[in-house]
Amino acid sequence: MDNKHNVLNEQGVAATGTSENIHVNQTHNSQHNATKPSAFRSLLPILAFIRPYKVMALFALLALIITAAVSLSLGQGVKLILDNGFIAGSKAQLSQAIYVLMGMISLLAVGTFTRFYLMSWLGERISGDIRKAVFNQIVTLHPSYFEENRSGEIMSRLTTDTVLLQSIIGSSFSMALRSFFILVGGLIMLLITSFKLTLFVIICMPLILVPMMIFGRKVRTLAASSQDAIADIGTYAGEIIQNIKVVQSYTHERLEQLAFGREVEKAFDVAKRRVKQRSLLIAVVIFFTFAAISMMLWVGGMDVLAGQMTGGELGAFIFYAIMVAMSVATISEVYGELQRAAGSATRLLELLKVSSDIQELDNPILVKAQQKTVLEFKNGDFYYPSQPEIAALKKINLQIPQGKVVAFVGPSGAGKTTLFELFQRFYDPQKGQVLFNGVDVTELKLEALRQAMGMVPQQPVLFSTDVWHNIRYGKPDATDEEVIMAAKQAHAHDFIERLPQGYQSYLGEQGVRLSGGQKQRIALARAILKDPQVLLLDEATSALDADSEYHVQAALKTLMQHRTTLIIAHRLSTVVHADIIVVMDKGEIVATGTHQVLLKSSVLYQRLCELQFDSIKESHH
Numbered sequence: 001m002d003n004k005h006n007v008l009n010e011q012g013v014a015a016t017g018t019s020e021n022i023h024v025n026q027t028h029n030s031q032h033n034a035t036k037p038s039a040f041r042s043l044l045p046i047l048a049f050i051r052p053y054k055v056m057a058l059f060a061l062l063a064l065i066i067t068a069a070v071s072l073s074l075g076q077g078v079k080l081i082l083d084n085g086f087i088a089g090s091k092a093q094l095s096q097a098i099y100v101l102m103g104m105i106s107l108l109a110v111g112t113f114t115r116f117y118l119m120s121w122l123g124e125r126i127s128g129d130i131r132k133a134v135f136n137q138i139v140t141l142h143p144s145y146f147e148e149n150r151s152g153e154i155m156s157r158l159t160t161d162t163v164l165l166q167s168i169i170g171s172s173f174s175m176a177l178r179s180f181f182i183l184v185g186g187l188i189m190l191l192i193t194s195f196k197l198t199l200f201v202i203i204c205m206p207l208i209l210v211p212m213m214i215f216g217r218k219v220r221t222l223a224a225s226s227q228d229a230i231a232d233i234g235t236y237a238g239e240i241i242q243n244i245k246v247v248q249s250y251t252h253e254r255l256e257q258l259a260f261g262r263e264v265e266k267a268f269d270v271a272k273r274r275v276k277q278r279s280l281l282i283a284v285v286i287f288f289t290f291a292a293i294s295m296m297l298w299v300g301g302m303d304v305l306a307g308q309m310t311g312g313e314l315g316a317f318i319f320y321a322i323m324v325a326m327s328v329a330t331i332s333e334v335y336g337e338l339q340r341a342a343g344s345a346t347r348l349l350e351l352l353k354v355s356s357d358i359q360e361l362d363n364p365i366l367v368k369a370q371q372k373t374v375l376e377f378k379n380g381d382f383y384y385p386s387q388p389e390i391a392a393l394k395k396i397n398l399q400i401p402q403g404k405v406v407a408f409v410g411p412s413g414a415g416k417t418t419l420f421e422l423f424q425r426f427y428d429p430q431k432g433q434v435l436f437n438g439v440d441v442t443e444l445k446l447e448a449l450r451q452a453m454g455m456v457p458q459q460p461v462l463f464s465t466d467v468w469h470n471i472r473y474g475k476p477d478a479t480d481e482e483v484i485m486a487a488k489q490a491h492a493h494d495f496i497e498r499l500p501q502g503y504q505s506y507l508g509e510q511g512v513r514l515s516g517g518q519k520q521r522i523a524l525a526r527a528i529l530k531d532p533q534v535l536l537l538d539e540a541t542s543a544l545d546a547d548s549e550y551h552v553q554a555a556l557k558t559l560m561q562h563r564t565t566l567i568i569a570h571r572l573s574t575v576v577h578a579d580i581i582v583v584m585d586k587g588e589i590v591a592t593g594t595h596q597v598l599l600k601s602s603v604l605y606q607r608l609c610e611l612q613f614d615s616i617k618e619s620h621h
Contacts, residue, residue: 377435379431393415471529
């Protein structure tokens with residue numbers, strides 16, 4: 001966990017540090033985003049997610065083409081009404097023209113419904129698939145990835161970025177495509193209706209397209225910064241809410257409100273600049289578009305008065321010109337959305353491309369039957385990726401016999417928890433081997449390796465669901481009877497029964513509705529249900545009161561029977577009866593043996609015992 005997080009947990013005053021980190025991160029991200037490929041190229045890989053639904057996409061495209069064609073044919077309806085109805089003065093021809101127009105409008109309505117439904121369906125379906133793909137990727141990544149990347153930013157990619165892509169695929173892209181067809185078809189119809197007037201449209205096109213390119217690029221850069229700022233806000237708020245008791249105990253509510261307010265204002269300033277650029281883009285496009293239409297009206301009106309074209313042709317031309325103008329305006333607006341979506345797509349695709357540092361072989365070996373030596377470490381050196389210059393473990397040689405209780409003791413930072421992480425292959429050592437039942441863990445199927453181990457941490461992790469789910473996490477297909485039996489063995493059944501809804505009671509975020517001892521017993525019930533070959537206990541009783549410790553120790557005795565147990569111990573009184581005690585210091589194993597042997601042979605172990613047992617004697621006096 002990084003220093004900033006530790007400051008928040010221990011002191012509750014992380015506002016200034018967090019603000020600086022966010023500012024630096026935003027600057028870096030903005031610079032990085034500015035060098036990304038074009039919006040269209042960024043969105044191209046999303047087509048892979050559309051491929052499974054190509055039939056739906058083809059029907060949507062067909063409906064889109066039909067609606068565009070019908071929209072364009074409305075211009076001929078206008079020409080019929082004007083020339084054959086009003087100008088010819090024929091009621092019959094007027095009625096006939098109106099019937100034709102109503103038929104076209106009905107077809108347009110049906111086509112629009114089909115297009116909108118199919119495109120929206122595609123948007124929702126594809127954003128859901130992307131969300132699943134990103135989540136599936138996240139849960140397989142190595143732990144060090146989450147040391148270097150903030151959870152709030154990852155959550156923003158899963159939610160905000162995918163929602164934006166859904167909007168683009170389901171709505172904006174459809175509008176842009178339809179507008180493009182109308183733009184092309186409209187220009188063709190303009191040429192057919194009046195070549196001279198069409199020249200005005202063609203001359204005016206660069207006046208509209210150039211601002212789109214200039215402002216669009218600015219919008220894209222600001223949109224990426226805006227997304228980053230929103231992710232930072234989410235991260236900051238999540239951290240404060242998660243540690244609300246620390247914040248309130250130090251009475252830092254006002255400080256955190258001010259710090260959060262500053263971050264919101266920063267995000268608002270970025271959003272304000274983005275909105276300003278988009279507004280300018282739309283305003284410039286509208287001005288040039290309608291200025292061009294006004295000029296065409298003047299020239300066309302002169303031609304009608306001179307008898308060079310009919311009133312119906314001018315009406316149709318104006319109709320097509322307005323449709324072309326609206327299409328360009330829509331494309332310009334969607335182009336801004338596309339710039340935002342490109343940033344989202346790039347971030348999501350970057351996440352999908354991340355490969356885990358922990359790679360499994362193509363044909364991994366399943367866990368073999370238990371050997372005399374269950375776990376072994378050979379000549380191991382390990383450095384955490386976030387601290388590559390400091391050795392967390394050095395020259396580790398260790399054998400753990402089957403069925404024994406092995407305790408790891410030593411000062412904080414000695415490398416005890418790191419050993420547990422390497423046994424479960426959350427990391428691989430830079431040098432040496434970790435063997436499980438005589439096989440290198442890098443050759444084993446990862447799922448089988450971790451399934452053979454059961455971890456009970458010092459701070460148990462509970463999910464904000466009910467008791468059933470939290471215990472059944474150890475064995476998802478367990479029956480209700482198996483869950484209840486595990487709870488009884490963990491001395492948890494009685495207090496669970498006293499909860500408002502028993503086993504159906506929701507425990508709140510991180511099990512906030514339970515005491516420390518109750519949480520620990522739920523975690524033990526989960527481990528009992530998993531029934532692992534090797535049990536890993538990270539000082540499972542250190543934070544408990546005497547009554548809770550009694551229940552947890554009783555549950556541990558049941559759990560430890562007939563299995564290999566590894567215990568990280570800070571209180572030596574809990575491990576004096578261990579079969580083997582491993583003494584660690586500064587990432588090295590300095591001594592191994594029983595309690596009695598180590599009292600005679602290890603200076604560090606003697607000192608640890610004197611410190612602890614003397615303090616116990618003093619507390620009794």
